[in-house]
Amino acid sequence: MVIVPETISGRQEAQSPSRMTPPALRLRKPSQPAVTSDSVIRAEGVTIRYADFAAVRDVTIEIPDRQVTAIIGPSGCGKSTFLRAINRMNDFIPSMSISGLLTYRGQDIYGPKSDAVDLRRRIGMVFQKPNPFPKTIFKNVAWGASINGYRGDIHELVERALRRAAIWDEVKDKLNQSAFALSGGQQQRLCIARAIALEPDVLLMDEPCSALDPIATARIEDLIDQLKTHYTVVLVTHNMQQAARVSDLTAFMYMGELIEFDATDKIFTTPSEQRTQDYITGRFG
Amino acid sequence: MTTHFVNLLEDLRRRVARMASLVEDMVQEACESVTDTKEGLPDRVIKRDNEVDTEEVAVESEVIRLMALYQPVGSDLRLLCAILKINNDLERVADCAVNIAERARYMTEGAEPHHLETLKEMGILVRNMLRNAIQSFVMEDIETVHKAFVEDDHVDTLYEQTIKRIVADGAASSDGMASQLDVLSVAKNLERIADHATNIAEDVIFLSTGDIVRHGEAVLPSKEE
Numbered sequence: 061m062v063i064v065p066e067t068i069s070g071r072q073e074a075q076s077p078s079r080m081t082p083p084a085l086r087l088r089k090p091s092q093p094a095v096t097s098d099s100v101i102r103a104e105g106v107t108i109r110y111a112d113f114a115a116v117r118d119v120t121i122e123i124p125d126r127q128v129t130a131i132i133g134p135s136g137c138g139k140s141t142f143l144r145a146i147n148r149m150n151d152f153i154p155s156m157s158i159s160g161l162l163t164y165r166g167q168d169i170y171g172p173k174s175d176a177v178d179l180r181r182r183i184g185m186v187f188q189k190p191n192p193f194p195k196t197i198f199k200n201v202a203w204g205a206s207i208n209g210y211r212g213d214i215h216e217l218v219e220r221a222l223r224r225a226a227i228w229d230e231v232k233d234k235l236n237q238s239a240f241a242l243s244g245g246q247q248q249r250l251c252i253a254r255a256i257a258l259e260p261d262v263l264l265m266d267e268p269c270s271a272l273d274p275i276a277t278a279r280i281e282d283l284i285d286q287l288k289t290h291y292t293v294v295l296v297t298h299n300m301q302q303a304a305r306v307s308d309l310t311a312f313m314y315m316g317e318l319i320e321f322d323a324t325d326k327i328f329t330t331p332s333e334q335r336t337q338d339y340i341t342g343r344f345g
Numbered sequence: 346m347t348t349h350f351v352n353l354l355e356d357l358r359r360r361v362a363r364m365a366s367l368v369e370d371m372v373q374e375a376c377e378s379v380t381d382t383k384e385g386l387p388d389r390v391i392k393r394d395n396e397v398d399t400e401e402v403a404v405e406s407e408v409i410r411l412m413a414l415y416q417p418v419g420s421d422l423r424l425l426c427a428i429l430k431i432n433n434d435l436e437r438v439a440d441c442a443v444n445i446a447e448r449a450r451y452m453t454e455g456a457e458p459h460h461l462e463t464l465k466e467m468g469i470l471v472r473n474m475l476r477n478a479i480q481s482f483v484m485e486d487i488e489t490v491h492k493a494f495v496e497d498d499h500v501d502t503l504y505e506q507t508i509k510r511i512v513a514d515g516a517a518s519s520d521g522m523a524s525q526l527d528v529l530s531v532a533k534n535l536e537r538i539a540d541h542a543t544n545i546a547e548d549v550i551f552l553s554t555g556d557i558v559r560h561g562e563a564v565l566p567s568k569e570e
Contacts, residue, residue, distance in 0.1 A: 304418065328419060329419065329422060329423065329555055330419070330554070330555025331419055336419075337419050337420060340418045340419045341347075341418060341419045342347035343351075
């Protein structure tokens, strides 16, 4: 499956976003294909600007359900900007504007009916550095569900999230200790547990292992492989070997453009584009 | 580090090219030793086999080292995989050349002229195939590589003809059977060299395109396997 960026004419440029106001107005042309059943995130001609600078240019991609999709590319290629656009984390940057169509399960992420808070509950995010709250391990995981009015058994929810994040056995006897007492790798898995406690549909991971040692990285990579049975994972990484190890599909971005998107084994053995070839073999970037 | 790695890959490619050149010379001399009575030619071929064996181990070690240290991907990975296989094929070609040279020591005077003519023709074809395969690897030239497949069919035909003639000759008379078996052995080894040359050609296609074209067509494992 190769998804080639395609130009969508008739787009309207976005206004500067605010937290509650959708930053762009998009038009769907009748001729555009319908969302395929296994695609969770779909971008059609998405361009994201910071003031006059286009960080992401005319990206068209379909991210499939229950698979790990890695986005690779050199620094400044727009991969994190694109990732953050998926759950509207870029809304907090005043100069950001977006055009084109970005949908989550067929719903326009930046449409007038889109609720950013609800969207982020469905599309969770794990950041580069582990960022646990200054609370106990238990409260870190329970917090999101509590403020969202969770009415079930909170202990069961916390245990399930910690188990899915493959950290339960390490913390089950110290749930009331501070999260800061954990190692970096454990903190990152705790943050993943915190994200999945909200029962999201999609997990966005922005360089989740860059602050971790090789052992902790291996644990997270194993975890990512397990997570895809329950969640769609989109992973941004500088580590090409990591992308090769954990992802089913890999997208290569360069200077804001999506150059190639294909099965990971194809990208890392016989990429179709010379720029992909040059990047993965370290000829540039 | 990337430039360093690229230089190491080029060094390795040149090393394999030198080894290929040595093997090509061995095949040439082995074929000559069948049809000529030049003194010492078979011994020369046999002696050079040690050099090829040593080089094969060194190339394989270097491929493993580069894979472990640099974890190559894309065309670099394909190059190292192709080298690993071509290296093995070249060593086997050298073994075939040695087998031919060993037979040649005894057969020249006893072999029938028509058999020698066929072996000579096979030798020319096989050397041509090997040269094209090696050249296509060195130049990474996919055009040259396709010639190898056509010539392989021709070599197979000549090999089958040789077997039929030996069977027919043997049915007519049992005289000179030892010499006939030497002819058969040489023909078999030439046919094997042609197969190795074909393997090399297939590896060059993999190197260039990533396609696995063994067994007549692309054979890919299913996702479920």
